[in-house]
Structure formats: structure tokens, C-alpha cells
Amino acid sequence: QVQLVQSEAEVKKPGSSVKVSCKASGGTFSSYTFSWVRQAPGQGLEWMGRITPIDDISNYSQKFKGRITLSADKSTRTVSMELSSLTSEDTAVYYCARESGTHYADDYWGQGTLVTVTS
Amino acid sequence: DIQMTQSPSSLSASVGDRVTITCRASQSISNYLNWYQQKPGKAPKLLIHSASSLQSGVPSRFSGSGSGTDFTLTISSLQPEDFATYYCQQSYNTRTFGQGTKVEIK
Numbered sequence: 001q002v003q004l005v006q007s008e009a010e011v012k013k014p015g016s017s018v019k020v021s022c023k024a025s026g027g028t029f030s031s032y033t034f035s036w037v038r039q040a041p042g043q044g045l046e047w048m049g050r051i052t053p054i055d056d057i058s059n060y061s062q063k064f065k066g067r068i069t070l071s072a073d074k075s076t077r078t079v080s081m082e083l084s085s086l087t088s089e090d091t092a093v094y095y096c097a098r099e100s101g102t103h104y105a106d107d108y109w110g111q112g113t114l115v116t117v118t119s
Numbered sequence: 120d121i122q123m124t125q126s127p128s129s130l131s132a133s134v135g136d137r138v139t140i141t142c143r144a145s146q147s148i149s150n151y152l153n154w155y156q157q158k159p160g161k162a163p164k165l166l167i168h169s170a171s172s173l174q175s176g177v178p179s180r181f182s183g184s185g186s187g188t189d190f191t192l193t194i195s196s197l198q199p200e201d202f203a204t205y206y207c208q209q210s211y212n213t214r215t216f217g218q219g220t221k222v223e224i225k
Contacts, residue, residue, distance in 0.1 A: 016168075037163075044219040045206050061213065104151055
């Protein structure tokens with residue numbers, strides 16, 4: 001079955017960048033779309049962007065444009081999210097999710113990666 | 120960006136109650152509306168896609184309805200495992216989540 005396994009928690013300094021990875025197993029990889037969603041402590045879900053590995057087409061939330069880069073490595077079945085110019089407001093759990101191939105919803109999710117931004 | 124507004128932001132209910140959560144889009148999104156359930160410390164779980172289609176494996180006490188701008192998630196008889204936070208998400212144009220509805224024990 002499909003599993004998304006994310007990289008370990010990170011602690012970063014303000015102004016730096018973080019890269020979170022998400023390795024997919026089971027099923028095909030390239031033809032699906034993967035999204036990134038974050039959740040600040042005690043807050044709701046916030047959609048950040050999505051990428052389709054087969055053509056590397058990505059789109060981003062306006063809020064993160066210029067600061068976020070999504071990438072996909074078909075050889076390792078891994079999608080990654082890099083966020084730059086970090087501030088304390090970027091402290092959150094970051095999730096990757098795979099969109100169903102038949103409807104526009106995310107039916108598989110990673111376990112989440114906590115990114116803490118602190119001086 | 121399309122804005123999604125959920126109501127209420129929280130509610131208290133008892134086991135066996137019928138619970139309704141609403142979600143309104145800032146523009147028409149046809150039926151491109153999904154519902155997720157999230158429990159503390161866990162990733163969200165897809166319950167309903169395409170406004171009214173039950174995701175495989177989800178109990179039939181969950182149902183969704185609506186189209187255009189107004190949508191509803193209904194739990195027909197609340198069970199102990201249903202106490203969680205519920206989010207709507209539009210998938211018409213990129214993605215946006217509602218702010219969430221926390222369902223608590225009365």
C-alpha cells in the first residue's frame with residue numbers, strides 16, 4: 001500500500017532555509033500530484049503548494065511565492081519542499097500528501113515533520 | 120485566492136447526536152469540496168471528496184452535501200471516535216482549507 005515517509009524534525013535559525021523530504025512507496029509515483037500543508041502549533045491547516053513529478057509542474061499559494069520551492073526526484077520517489085527566509089512564524093508541522101488519481105483530494109498523508117525556528 | 124469559511128469554529132455534542140458543520144466558499148467551486156478529520160498529533164484523514172462522495176473505508180454515518188458555494192458535513196450519530204477537528208478544503212483552484220471545526224464532548 002501507499003506510504004509517505006517524511007524526514008526528521010529540524011531546528012533552524014531565523015533567516016535560514018529548511019528542506020523537508022517525503023519518500024513515497026507503493027503504487028506509481030510520477031503521475032500523481034503531491035501537496036504540502038503546514039500546521040502551526042494550535043492552528044489550522046494551511047496549503048502551501050503542489051507538484052506533479054511527471055512534468056515537474058508546480059503551483060504555490062500566493063502567501064509563499066518567492067520563498068518556497070517544490071521539487072521531485074523520480075529516481076528516489078521523493079518530493080521535497082524548501083522554504084527560505086524562515087521566521088518564528090514558520091514554526092509548524094509540515095505534511096506532504098498525495099492526491100488521488102481519480103478525484104481532487106489528498107488520500108495519503110505523511111506523518112508530518114516539525115520545523116522549529118528559533119534563535 | 121478562494122476563501123473558505125467554516126461554522127461553527129467549535130461545538131459540544133454528546134454521543135449519538137446528529138452534528139452538522141457548514142462550509143462556505145467565497146466564489147462558486149462547483150462540487151470541488153473535500154472534508155478531512157484530524158485528531159491531535161495525527162495527519163488529516165480524508166472523509167468526503169467531491170462534496171458528497173464517501174471515501175473508501177469511512178463509516179456511512181458521515182455524509183456531505185452541497186454545491187456552488189454552500190456545503191455541509193453531517194455526522195448522523197456521533198461516536199466517541201468522532202471527537203476531532205474537521206476541515207473543509209476547496210480543490211477548484213489550487214487549494215484552500217477552512218479554519219476548522221473542533222467537535223468536543225458535551
